[in-house]
Amino acid sequence: MASDLHEAEQLREAGNLEAALGAYRSTLRQDRTNSQALKGVADCLHDLGQHDSAIEAGKQLLSLKPDDSEANLRVAELLISTGRPAYMAEPYLQRAFAAPPPELRTRLLCASAEAALAADDYKKALASASEAVRADAAEPRALVVLANARIHVADYDA
Numbered sequence: 001m002a003s004d005l006h007e008a009e010q011l012r013e014a015g016n017l018e019a020a021l022g023a024y025r026s027t028l029r030q031d032r033t034n035s036q037a038l039k040g041v042a043d044c045l046h047d048l049g050q051h052d053s054a055i056e057a058g059k060q061l062l063s064l065k066p067d068d069s070e071a072n073l074r075v076a077e078l079l080i081s082t083g084r085p086a087y088m089a090e091p092y093l094q095r096a097f098a099a100p101p102p103e104l105r106t107r108l109l110c111a112s113a114e115a116a117l118a119a120d121d122y123k124k125a126l127a128s129a130s131e132a133v134r135a136d137a138a139e140p141r142a143l144v145v146l147a148n149a150r151i152h153v154a155d156y157d158a
Contacts, residue, residue: 004030008040017044033064051082062092069104071076072096076111086119106136113145117152125149 008023010142024040038061045054055072058075065071076092100108109132116125126149132142 005034005036005040008037012040012044012047017047020044021048025038035061035064035068035071038064038138039071042074046078046081049054054078055082060108067095067098069096069098069100069108073100073108075102080111080114080118086115089115106132106139106142109135110139110141110145112132113149117145117148122149122152126153 004023004027008020008027010021010025011017021041021044025033026039027037028041038057042054042057042061045051045057055075055078058071058078061071062068062075070090073096076089076096079089079092080086089111093108093115096104096108097112109128113125113128113132116122116128125145129142129149131148132139132152133146136142
């Protein structure tokens with residue numbers, strides 16, 4: 001099982017998404033509760049443009065780990081990146097914010113800023129994006145979200 005998971009991760013990193021998806025699913029056939037395999041399935045499906053299926057895989061992950069910050073953040077990011085209304089991501093973001101490990105802080109702040117942008121809450125987006133950049137000024141996603149928030153605030157104020 002560990003070898004299937006390792007192979008799946010290597011295939012995904014190499015851009016061979018269909019083969020990676022098959023390897024992640026092979027791991028799940030052996031252990032339906034393997035959270036790493038469910039994350040991999042969700043990511044591969046998202047990258048393949050199968051957004052509804054990716055979101056369902058994320059929700060399956062949440063059924064195993066309902067209070068897990070990473071799992072909640074993953075579902076929120078899937079919803080936001082696929083253009084779902086921001087209010088749909090909000091409950092997942094709130095659960096992710098409840099007790100996030102330090103390594104998720106920047107991602108969580110970026111997702112919060114993206115959701116705020118989608119909801120036209122530009123001041124909240126600017127605050128979250130600014131905090132994300134303060135947390136990790138070398139993170140490209142944080143810089144892009146901050147730029148988008150500043151553009152929207154400038155347009156809104158103009």
